[in-house]
Amino acid sequence: QLVESGGGLVQPGGSLRLSCAASGATLSGYTVAWFRQAVGKEREFVGASRWSGGTTTYADSVKGRFTISKDRPKNTAYLQMNSVRPEDAAVYSCALGRPILSSMAYMTSYYYWGQGTQVTVSS
Numbered sequence: 001q002l003v004e005s006g007g008g009l010v011q012p013g014g015s016l017r018l019s020c021a022a023s024g025a026t027l028s029g030y031t032v033a034w035f036r037q038a039v040g041k042e043r044e045f046v047g048a049s050r051w052s053g054g055t056t057t058y059a060d061s062v063k064g065r066f067t068i069s070k071d072r073p074k075n076t077a078y079l080q081m082n083s084v085r086p087e088d089a090a091v092y093s094c095a096l097g098r099p100i101l102s103s104m105a106y107m108t109s110y111y112y113w114g115q116g117t118q119v120t121v122s123s
Contacts, residue, residue, distance in 0.1 A: 007117030018079040020094030036090035045105040091116040
């Protein structure tokens with residue numbers, strides 16, 4: 001089970017940290033990913049990271065602003081969002097899967113999903 005939290009209202013240029021708490025499974029060997037879906041748009045890839053370390057990749061739209069981190073003892077992943085823009089407003093969901101490197105950005109690579117948390121960007 002994956003449970004996201006930390007969403008809310010953030011001003012443009014501000015920061016927000018989302019959490020993804022996992023329960024019921026050992027995450028070793030998994031990749032944790034973040035996706036988002038804005039109103040009227042398709043769900044899109046934000047970033048993904050191997051749980052045990054190694055490869056982390058981000059969408060170009062968030063590269064340099066968003067960072068994925070993991071607290072392994074807590075089985076929790078985080079998405080640190082800095083320099084937030086209005087176009088970052090969306091429902092953010094975390095997911096778990098075992099994709100190969102070239103498939104880390106594809107939704108079909110992930111088979112456990114959280115319920116999502118809303119991020120609203122407004123001044």
